[in-house]
Amino acid sequence: NTKPVEITSSVAVRTALSGFLQPAGVGKGIHDREGVKAGDSYIRTYTFTRTSGSSSAVTYNLSWVGNDGTFSSAGSISLPLNREVTLPVAINPTTAGSHAAILNLNDPDTAGVEYQTMNVVVAAEQFNAANNYSVTKTGVAGRNQALHYFFNVPAGTPAFKVDLAGPSAATGTGQVRFLRFHPYGVSIDSTASTACYVPAVSTSCNGTTRTVQNPQAGVWELTVEARRTSDIANAPFTLTASILGATVSPNPDTIESAQANVGVNREYSFKNLYGAFTGRATGSNLSSAVVDRKSIGNLEQKTYEVVVDAGSTALTARIGNPSDLAADLDLFVIKDDKVLGQSADGDSEEAVTIANPAAGTYTILIDGYAVPAGTTTYDYLDVFAHAKFGTVAVTDSNGLRPAGSTWTAPGVVTAKIAPETGRILLGNVFVRTDGNVTIGTGEVRVLKVE
Ligand SMILES: [Ca+2]
Ligand SMILES: [Ca+2]
Incomplete structure (x- = not known):
């Protein structure tokens, strides 16, 4: 004696992608992957609606299948026709890991389970x-x-x-x-x-x-x-x-003016933010860069030109950190009317790197794809690397860096030639593990070369 019945459910969920649900942050069953740890205790409140069947209220028995004790609720729910009914569910994960259970709604007067939802709570380490x-x-x-x-x-x-x-x-x-x-x-x-x-x-x-x-x-x-x-x-x-992770200071290390081919002595200090590791600080070549804070309007496009010299090893353009956090800006790198690289996902953190770029004029196009605030400021960087610009040298060797420890290392910044007008020389001080994993980054900026 099968009597199908339509029931819908909704409940707040929290995952890294739940903002993309329609409506945002709401699902059919409990799914909390973010923001939960063992020992937490909270309530999620379901909304159930029965949209077909008897015109009088129907009572459904509630049962949890596979429940390790994380989920608890009332034992039944009465659903009048076409009326929203809420059900609080207490959530108590006592151990780290994934806790899952099925919630069944069963009218005992009919064959089968009428409705069920999947429920997952992840208590992260x-x-x-x-x-x-x-x-x-x-x-x-x-x-x-x-x-x-x-x-x-x-x-x-x-x-x-x-x-x-x-x-x-x-x-x-x-x-x-x-x-x-x-x-x-x-x-x-x-x-x-x-x-x-x-x-x-x-x-x-x-x-x-x-x-x-x-x-x-x-x-x-x-x-x-x-x-x-x-x-x-x-x-x-x-x-x-x-x-x-480790911090580098000063960051940025700004040198107002350097004489060509004369090393400028520096001292850098480092702090281990997290767990102990074995590693050291190291430097980089200097590159030619524009580092700026720019602004753009909704649906506006802005372009910037970079003249890349022959023999350059990389060209990078990067934007991010918008004042309008909801803005979606996109980035395109164009040469001779051809798009050579693009970065255009759903936020404003975009970067394109072209290895061994051919010499010539590149256009960096920023697209204000969506700026809800009307206009937004954002960080802008374009940089091309060429060995001719000079070096940031840091003298350090691998050592054990306990959690919270600090250390220092001397550096020498040698600018060899000036970049084009309007550009600066940009280098880096990195902290790397003995396995060559970069866990800290600082910037070195040389504003003028004489
Ligand atoms: Ca039934
Ligand atoms: Ca984007």
Whole structure:
């Protein structure tokens, strides 16, 4: 005796992409991946509406399937026809990780379950001073098993590093890999059946340590999987996730005027913001740049010209940091009426780099694709690298940098020739790990060369 009935549901959700839902931030079931940690306790309130069937109210039994205790609600709900009814759900994840359950609405007088929703709450591991910005998980991975871990990476983190220990070339240690999933839910590693294992099947991926530079802020998922050919049933592993970062000061280091081919002595200081690492500061070549704060209106287009010299090794144009946070600006690099590069996604953080650019005049076009405030200011940079401009040299060597530690290193900035009028010389001081991962960046600006 089947009697189909139409029921709809809505509830606030929070993921890195939930702003793109229609309406924004609302889904059919609970899905909180961002902003939750173990021990949190809060309420999500559903709205249910029954839009067909009996003209009198119908009572549905509520049951949670697969619930580990994270979700709790009333045991039934009465739904009059075409009227919104709210249901508060208490959420109490007591352990880190993903907690999921199905919510069933069942009219006991009819066959089958009338309506159900999927519910997920992710309590992410947090990086803090108490854990030295490093979280270690130990476990065993069975053949073909995938284990899932979640880590909250704060905004502005320079590097997110993951290490795997345990499995090795030694017999009886198993064959295991980790894969990294971006807060948007997609893998940034190859998920091919041969990729990223320890011991390795292919050499395209380092199975024991990988680092993301400037990771997207939000909750990253790491999976640990044992291959079907793993040589023990259950392979013990240790997975360590860390965030790394260091500041450079002064930043920017501005030199008002330098004499051509005469080194200017500097001293740079560094501070380790997060977990301990082994590394050093290093310099770069100087490049020819325009660093400016510009403004643009809604649907307006602005162009800037760069004359790139023969022998340049890279041309970069970059915009960002708009005063109108809702603005969507796009960036195009054009030469001889051809678009050679573009960066045009849904925000105003855009960058294009052209390696070994041909000499000539390039047009940097900024498109005010959407500026809700009418007009917005934004950071503008164009820069081309050429060895002829000079160097930033920093004298430092790899050393252990404990959490919170500071150190200094001397530098010499040597400007060789002046850039074109209206441009400055721009270089960098970097902090790099002994594995050559950049975890801190400072700018050096030479405003005038005489
Ligand atoms: Ca039923
Ligand atoms: Ca854009």
